[in-house]
Each structure stands twice: as C-alpha cells, then as structure tokens.
Amino acid sequence: MDKTAAEAQILIWVKSPKTKHKGVSKIIEIYQESLYWHIRKMVISHDDAKDVLQEVFLRVWKNVHSFKGNSKLSTWLYRIATNETSRFLDRKNRLLENKNNLQYILTKELESSDLINGDKIQIQLQKAILQLPEKQRLVFNMRYFDEMKYEDIAAIMETTVNSSKVSYHHAKTKIEQIMKEEIIL
Amino acid sequence: MKEKIKHPFQTPNNFFEDFKNDMENTLYELPHEKHQFLRKFTLQFTKYAAIVVIAFLVGRYSIILTNNNDESTHMETIFNQVSEDEIIDFVIEDELFKEL
Numbered sequence: 001m002d003k004t005a006a007e008a009q010i011l012i013w014v015k016s017p018k019t020k021h022k023g024v025s026k027i028i029e030i031y032q033e034s035l036y037w038h039i040r041k042m043v044i045s046h047d048d049a050k051d052v053l054q055e056v057f058l059r060v061w062k063n064v065h066s067f068k069g070n071s072k073l074s075t076w077l078y079r080i081a082t083n084e085t086s087r088f089l090d091r092k093n094r095l096l097e098n099k100n101n102l103q104y105i106l107t108k109e110l111e112s113s114d115l116i117n118g119d120k121i122q123i124q125l126q127k128a129i130l131q132l133p134e135k136q137r138l139v140f141n142m143r144y145f146d147e148m149k150y151e152d153i154a155a156i157m158e159t160t161v162n163s164s165k166v167s168y169h170h171a172k173t174k175i176e177q178i179m180k181e182e183i184i185l
Numbered sequence: 186m187k188e189k190i191k192h193p194f195q196t197p198n199n200f201f202e203d204f205k206n207d208m209e210n211t212l213y214e215l216p217h218e219k220h221q222f223l224r225k226f227t228l229q230f231t232k233y234a235a236i237v238v239i240a241f242l243v244g245r246y247s248i249i250l251t252n253n254n255d256e257s258t259h260m261e262t263i264f265n266q267v268s269e270d271e272i273i274d275f276v277i278e279d280e281l282f283k284e285l
C-alpha cells in the first residue's frame with residue numbers, strides 16, 4: 001500500500017469510534033520516526049523529544065476525528081509536531097532568566113549527551129544551527145536533513161514557498177559563515 | 186559533489202518499538218478516563234440534586250410552620266387592639282344573648 005492509499009485508509013478508520021484506535025496506531029507506526037527526528041533536531045535531548053512526541057500523539061488522538069483533509073495527513077502531523085516543539089522551547093525559555101541561556105543549554109546538551117555520537121564536523125554543524133532563529137532552524141533541518149520539498153515546508157510552516165526558500169538561504173549562508181570562522185579559529 | 190553532513194543524534198535500542206507499544210497502551214487507557222469522568226459527573230450531579238431536593242423540602246416545611254405561626258399572630262394582633270374590659274363586656278353580652 002503506498003502512502004496516499006495508507007493515508008486514505010487511516011482517515012476512514014479514525015472517523016469511526018470503533019476503528020479509531022486502529023487508525024491512530026497506524027499513524028504512530030508510519031510517522032513516529034520522522035516526527036521524532038523532526039522534534040529531536042530542535043530540542044536536542046532524547047528525553048525531551050520523547051515527551052514532546054507523546055504530547056503530539058495525544059493531540060492527534062484528541063483532534064484526528066475533526067481533521068478535514070484540507071492538507072496532507074503528514075503535513076498536519078508535522079504542523080502539530082512543530083507547534084508542540086515551539087511550545088516546549090518557549091516554556092523552557094520562560095524558565096530561564098537570560099534568554100540567551102536556551103542556546104547555551106542546548107549546546108551543553110549537544111556536548112554532553114550519551115545519545116549524541118558524531119564526528120567533529122557533525123557537532124560543529126549542530127552548534128552552528130543552534131545559533132539560528134527558531135524558524136530558520138526548522139526550515140534548515142527540514143530541507144537539509146529531511147530533503148523536503150519547499151512546497152511541503154511552506155505548508156507545514158503555514159507560509160509561502162518563497163518565504164521558505166528565503167529562510168533556507170539565510171540559514172545556509174549564516175551556517176557557512178559560522179563554520180568558516182570555526183575552521184579559521 | 187559535496188558529501189552531506191549527517192546529524193549525530195542516536196536513540197536507545199528498540200526505542201521506536203517500545204515507544205509505539207507504550208503510546209498505544211496510553212491511548213487504550215484514555216476511554217477509561219472518559220468513563221471515570223462520566224461516573225464522577227453523575228456522582229456530583231446526584232449530590233447536587235439531593236441538596237436541591239432537601240432544600241426544597243426544608244423550605245416547604247418552614248412555609249407551613251410560618252403559616253401556622255401567622256394565624257396565631259393574627260389572633261394576638263386582634264386581642265392587642267381591644268382592652269380587657271371590652272373583651273369581658275363582649276363575653277357577658279354574648280352569654281346574655283345566649284340566655285335570651
């Protein structure tokens with residue numbers, strides 16, 4: 001069964017209370033990995049990503065029956081994951097006195113977590129991404145790592161294709177600049 | 186062609202399998218929560234309904250008592266408006282009338 005047919009079948013299942021569990025289980029099975037990585041690249045910590053992912057699926061459970069199909073199911077799920085991630089980062093940021101501390105804490109997590117194991121250049125790239133504004137980080141991750149189409153990114157971010165292209169271009173330029181400075185130092 | 190830099194993040198072993206099972210269990214428990222909510226709601230509703238019924242009965246009983254009190258109060262008011270002599274005159278006249 002291809003993805004579109006699977007989405008259509010899921011939407012039939014979730015509309016009926018008798019088959020809702022089956023439909024949501026299928027959503028978890030198909031999308032949990034991609035949504036987890038989408039969240040993880042933003043929150044850095046595995047435990048935080050797991051918590052946010054749980055919130056995402058609870059939200060999906062509560063609202064999936066009212067999903068009207070105006071967008072693809074995957075777009076709707078990514079949008080929920082993006083919103084939950086932003087909400088989580090906002091909450092974390094609010095607890096900090098100095099607003100620059102969030103970037104500092106995420107960088108420390110990057111350096112100290114057992115579940116992060118990359119070479120120097122991979123860590124450098126992640127540190128550079130952490131210096132970007134949240135929207136640019138999201139767009140850069142979706143385009144660079146997940147190789148999403150700009151149309152899909154725009155639909156998830158609820159913006160235009162051109163705005164997504166501009167965000168990615170700015171992000172890429174800044175990252176290249178930061179990485180060059182790192183190499184010189 | 187430039188080689189792409191991958192992300193360095195990892196997950197614990199069998200994370201996705203375990204997560205799916207945990208999440209499904211959590212979701213299966215949710216309808217029970219709904220039933221619990223309904224049970225709680227019914228209990229609260231019954232409690233407040235009982236309070237309303239008791240309050241109504243107490244109110245009704247106190248109205249009956251008040252009405253009885255009102256009647257005796259009414260008689261007292263009449264007696265207060267006439268002097269004792271007038272009452273005695275009235276009784277004597279009444280007795281005389283009965284004799285006739």
